[in-house]
Amino acid sequence: MIKICVKCGFHNVAQANYCIHCGAKLGEATSVANLAVNQTGLMGKNENVGNPEPRKISAATAPPRPVPPADPPAAQTIPSASQAAAVVTAQHDDNRNSRRVFWFIIAIFAVGFVIVLGLASAQNTLPAGYDSTDDVLTLAGETKKANEDIQTYSGYGQLAAGIAGRPDERPDAVIVMKNSGTGRFVFKYNNHPVYLIRVLTRQYDNGDYDYVTVGLGVTEDDSGTRYEKVLPKSFKDDNAEEGHSYDFDDYDTNYAVTDDD
16 A cells, blocks of 8 residues: 655655655555556656655654644632631631730730839838948847847857857857848848848757847837847748858957946
8 A cells, every 4th residue: 555645646655644755745545556547647647757766854844743732721729708718717817826926925024024123123122221240230239129139049059059068169150141132231021121130049060050030120110119020930031141240259249238338
Protein backbone atom coordinates (compact mmCIF):
# COMPACT_ATOMS: atom_id res chain seq x y z
CA MET A 1 0.00 0.00 0.00
CA ILE A 2 1.17 3.52 -0.84
CA LYS A 3 -0.21 7.03 -0.67
CA ILE A 4 0.04 9.17 -3.83
CA CYS A 5 0.17 12.92 -3.34
CA VAL A 6 -2.63 14.50 -5.40
CA LYS A 7 -0.64 17.70 -5.55
CA CYS A 8 2.73 16.54 -6.83
CA GLY A 9 2.14 12.84 -7.53
CA PHE A 10 4.89 11.67 -5.24
CA HIS A 11 4.61 8.10 -3.93
CA ASN A 12 4.59 8.05 -0.16
CA VAL A 13 4.54 5.12 2.23
CA ALA A 14 1.15 4.04 3.47
CA GLN A 15 1.85 5.29 7.03
CA ALA A 16 2.59 8.87 5.95
CA ASN A 17 0.01 11.57 6.68
CA TYR A 18 1.84 14.30 4.75
CA CYS A 19 3.77 14.18 1.48
CA ILE A 20 7.48 14.04 2.15
CA HIS A 21 8.06 15.81 -1.17
CA CYS A 22 5.80 18.84 -0.97
CA GLY A 23 4.26 18.58 2.50
CA ALA A 24 0.67 18.36 1.30
CA LYS A 25 -1.78 16.35 3.33
CA LEU A 26 -2.27 12.84 1.99
CA GLY A 27 -5.47 10.88 1.47
CA GLU A 28 -6.13 7.15 1.76
CA ALA A 29 -3.55 4.53 0.85
CA THR A 30 -3.74 2.89 -2.62
CA SER A 31 -2.66 -0.61 -3.55
CA VAL A 32 0.02 -1.20 -6.22
CA ALA A 33 -2.62 -2.75 -8.54
CA ASN A 34 -4.77 0.36 -8.40
CA LEU A 35 -1.68 2.37 -8.98
CA ALA A 36 -1.03 0.50 -12.25
CA VAL A 37 -4.62 1.04 -13.42
CA ASN A 38 -4.55 4.76 -12.61
CA GLN A 39 -1.02 5.33 -13.75
CA THR A 40 -2.09 6.30 -17.29
CA GLY A 41 -4.58 8.84 -16.08
CA LEU A 42 -2.09 10.36 -13.72
CA MET A 43 0.60 10.53 -16.36
CA GLY A 44 -1.83 12.10 -18.78
CA LYS A 45 -2.57 14.90 -16.42
CA ASN A 46 1.02 15.50 -15.48
CA GLU A 47 3.56 13.94 -17.85
CA ASN A 48 6.44 15.52 -15.99
CA VAL A 49 5.55 13.76 -12.79
CA GLY A 50 7.46 10.53 -12.50
CA ASN A 51 8.81 8.96 -9.48
CA PRO A 52 10.95 11.75 -8.13
CA GLU A 53 13.56 11.10 -5.55
CA PRO A 54 12.30 11.77 -2.07
CA ARG A 55 13.85 14.79 -0.44
CA LYS A 56 14.57 15.23 3.17
CA ILE A 57 12.39 17.64 5.10
CA SER A 58 14.03 19.50 7.97
CA ALA A 59 12.26 20.13 11.23
CA ALA A 60 11.90 23.77 10.26
CA THR A 61 10.07 22.99 6.97
CA ALA A 62 8.12 19.98 8.24
CA PRO A 63 4.42 20.55 8.60
CA PRO A 64 3.42 21.33 12.16
CA ARG A 65 2.13 18.46 14.18
CA PRO A 66 -1.27 18.89 15.65
CA VAL A 67 -1.06 20.07 19.27
CA PRO A 68 -3.41 18.30 21.66
CA PRO A 69 -5.80 20.66 23.39
CA ALA A 70 -4.73 21.83 26.83
CA ASP A 71 -6.62 20.65 29.86
CA PRO A 72 -9.34 23.08 30.81
CA PRO A 73 -8.54 25.15 33.91
CA ALA A 74 -9.85 23.79 37.15
CA ALA A 75 -13.05 25.35 38.23
CA GLN A 76 -12.65 27.76 41.14
CA THR A 77 -14.73 27.04 44.18
CA ILE A 78 -16.51 30.11 45.43
CA PRO A 79 -17.14 29.94 49.19
CA SER A 80 -20.68 30.22 50.33
CA ALA A 81 -21.91 33.09 52.45
CA SER A 82 -21.83 30.94 55.60
CA GLN A 83 -18.25 29.86 54.92
CA ALA A 84 -17.17 33.46 54.33
CA ALA A 85 -18.90 34.52 57.54
CA ALA A 86 -17.13 31.73 59.45
CA VAL A 87 -13.75 32.92 58.16
CA VAL A 88 -14.48 36.52 59.14
CA THR A 89 -15.66 35.40 62.60
CA ALA A 90 -12.50 33.33 63.14
CA GLN A 91 -10.31 36.27 62.17
CA HIS A 92 -12.27 38.54 64.48
CA ASP A 93 -11.85 36.07 67.37
CA ASP A 94 -8.10 35.85 66.73
CA ASN A 95 -7.79 39.64 66.78
CA ARG A 96 -9.82 39.84 69.96
CA ASN A 97 -7.71 37.17 71.67
CA SER A 98 -4.54 38.98 70.62
CA ARG A 99 -5.86 42.18 72.15
CA ARG A 100 -6.73 40.35 75.36
CA VAL A 101 -3.20 38.92 75.64
CA PHE A 102 -1.72 42.35 74.97
CA TRP A 103 -3.78 44.05 77.68
CA PHE A 104 -3.15 41.18 80.10
CA ILE A 105 0.61 41.68 79.73
CA ILE A 106 0.17 45.44 80.16
CA ALA A 107 -1.85 44.80 83.34
CA ILE A 108 0.88 42.57 84.78
CA PHE A 109 3.51 45.24 84.17
CA ALA A 110 1.24 47.88 85.68
CA VAL A 111 0.61 45.84 88.84
CA GLY A 112 4.32 45.13 89.22
CA PHE A 113 5.10 48.82 88.79
CA VAL A 114 2.52 49.79 91.42
CA ILE A 115 3.93 47.24 93.88
CA VAL A 116 7.48 48.46 93.40
CA LEU A 117 6.34 52.06 93.65
CA GLY A 118 4.39 51.25 96.81
CA LEU A 119 7.38 49.56 98.43
CA ALA A 120 9.61 52.46 97.51
CA SER A 121 7.02 54.89 98.80
CA ALA A 122 6.71 52.96 102.05
CA GLN A 123 10.46 53.15 102.52
CA ASN A 124 10.47 56.84 101.71
CA THR A 125 7.69 57.59 104.21
CA LEU A 126 9.79 56.30 107.10
CA PRO A 127 11.32 59.09 109.18
CA ALA A 128 15.08 59.41 109.00
CA GLY A 129 15.64 58.75 112.69
CA TYR A 130 19.08 58.61 114.25
CA ASP A 131 22.03 57.92 111.99
CA SER A 132 24.19 56.09 114.58
CA THR A 133 23.66 53.05 116.80
CA ASP A 134 25.07 54.95 119.80
CA ASP A 135 22.21 57.45 119.59
CA VAL A 136 19.69 54.60 119.33
CA LEU A 137 21.03 52.88 122.46
CA THR A 138 21.16 56.20 124.31
CA LEU A 139 17.45 56.65 123.53
CA ALA A 140 16.75 53.08 124.69
CA GLY A 141 18.63 53.67 127.96
CA GLU A 142 16.60 56.84 128.57
CA THR A 143 13.28 55.07 127.91
CA LYS A 144 12.36 53.26 131.11
CA LYS A 145 10.39 50.37 129.63
CA ALA A 146 12.92 49.70 126.83
CA ASN A 147 15.83 49.87 129.30
CA GLU A 148 14.12 47.39 131.63
CA ASP A 149 13.46 44.94 128.80
CA ILE A 150 17.05 45.12 127.51
CA GLN A 151 18.54 44.56 130.96
CA THR A 152 16.10 41.75 131.78
CA TYR A 153 16.71 39.73 128.62
CA SER A 154 20.46 40.40 128.71
CA GLY A 155 20.39 38.92 132.22
CA TYR A 156 18.77 35.80 130.77
CA GLY A 157 21.68 35.56 128.33
CA GLN A 158 24.25 35.82 131.12
CA LEU A 159 22.39 33.27 133.17
CA ALA A 160 22.34 30.86 130.24
CA ALA A 161 26.13 31.33 129.81
CA GLY A 162 26.67 30.58 133.49
CA ILE A 163 24.55 27.44 133.31
CA ALA A 164 26.56 26.36 130.26
CA GLY A 165 29.73 26.64 132.38
CA ARG A 166 31.06 29.74 130.66
CA PRO A 167 30.24 32.57 133.07
CA ASP A 168 33.37 34.55 132.15
CA GLU A 169 32.37 34.80 128.51
CA ARG A 170 30.80 38.13 127.73
CA PRO A 171 29.41 37.75 124.19
CA ASP A 172 27.84 40.63 122.32
CA ALA A 173 24.38 40.69 123.82
CA VAL A 174 22.73 43.81 122.35
CA ILE A 175 22.51 44.45 118.60
CA VAL A 176 21.00 47.51 116.92
CA MET A 177 19.45 46.34 113.64
CA LYS A 178 20.01 48.18 110.36
CA ASN A 179 17.52 48.60 107.52
CA SER A 180 19.30 47.36 104.37
CA GLY A 181 16.63 49.02 102.20
CA THR A 182 17.32 52.55 103.49
CA GLY A 183 20.78 52.24 105.03
CA ARG A 184 19.43 53.66 108.29
CA PHE A 185 17.98 52.16 111.48
CA VAL A 186 14.24 52.81 111.20
CA PHE A 187 11.66 50.07 110.48
CA LYS A 188 7.88 49.90 110.54
CA TYR A 189 5.88 47.67 112.87
CA ASN A 190 2.06 47.89 112.99
CA ASN A 191 2.28 51.33 111.34
CA HIS A 192 4.73 52.51 114.00
CA PRO A 193 8.20 53.69 112.90
CA VAL A 194 10.51 51.91 115.32
CA TYR A 195 14.11 51.06 116.07
CA LEU A 196 14.78 47.33 116.41
CA ILE A 197 17.09 46.28 119.24
CA ARG A 198 17.93 42.58 119.31
CA VAL A 199 18.85 41.15 122.74
CA LEU A 200 20.56 37.73 122.79
CA THR A 201 19.27 35.26 125.35
CA ARG A 202 21.41 32.24 124.41
CA GLN A 203 24.35 31.50 122.15
CA TYR A 204 25.45 28.20 120.59
CA ASP A 205 28.86 26.88 119.59
CA ASN A 206 27.95 26.98 115.88
CA GLY A 207 27.28 30.74 116.04
CA ASP A 208 23.47 30.57 116.17
CA TYR A 209 21.62 32.30 118.98
CA ASP A 210 18.20 32.87 120.52
CA TYR A 211 17.00 36.41 120.95
CA VAL A 212 14.12 38.78 121.62
CA THR A 213 13.50 41.99 119.68
CA VAL A 214 12.60 45.25 121.40
CA GLY A 215 10.74 47.74 119.20
CA LEU A 216 11.30 51.33 120.29
CA GLY A 217 9.29 54.19 118.77
CA VAL A 218 11.24 56.75 116.78
CA THR A 219 9.03 59.63 117.90
CA GLU A 220 6.55 60.32 120.67
CA ASP A 221 2.83 60.52 120.02
CA ASP A 222 0.67 63.57 120.72
CA SER A 223 0.40 62.62 124.41
CA GLY A 224 4.18 62.46 124.81
CA THR A 225 4.28 58.66 124.99
CA ARG A 226 6.90 56.70 123.05
CA TYR A 227 5.88 53.33 121.59
CA GLU A 228 7.77 50.36 123.07
CA LYS A 229 7.09 46.65 122.71
CA VAL A 230 8.83 43.28 122.88
CA LEU A 231 7.94 41.98 119.45
CA PRO A 232 6.63 38.44 118.93
CA LYS A 233 9.03 35.78 117.68
CA SER A 234 6.97 35.50 114.50
CA PHE A 235 7.94 39.04 113.49
CA LYS A 236 10.41 39.17 110.62
CA ASP A 237 11.61 41.98 108.41
CA ASP A 238 13.59 40.87 105.34
CA ASN A 239 15.47 44.19 105.33
CA ALA A 240 16.72 43.76 108.90
CA GLU A 241 20.44 43.06 109.16
CA GLU A 242 22.80 43.21 112.10
CA GLY A 243 24.22 46.65 112.75
CA HIS A 244 26.62 47.40 115.58
CA SER A 245 26.83 44.97 118.51
CA TYR A 246 27.43 45.77 122.20
CA ASP A 247 28.15 43.49 125.15
CA PHE A 248 26.04 43.79 128.27
CA ASP A 249 28.68 45.58 130.38
CA ASP A 250 29.13 48.21 127.67
CA TYR A 251 25.42 48.86 127.51
CA ASP A 252 24.98 48.85 131.31
CA THR A 253 27.88 51.25 131.86
CA ASN A 254 27.45 53.72 129.01
CA TYR A 255 23.77 53.71 128.00
CA ALA A 256 21.49 52.37 130.70
CA VAL A 257 19.94 55.05 132.93
CA THR A 258 19.39 54.08 136.55
CA ASP A 259 17.05 55.61 139.05
CA ASP A 260 20.06 57.36 140.67
CA ASP A 261 20.75 59.17 137.41
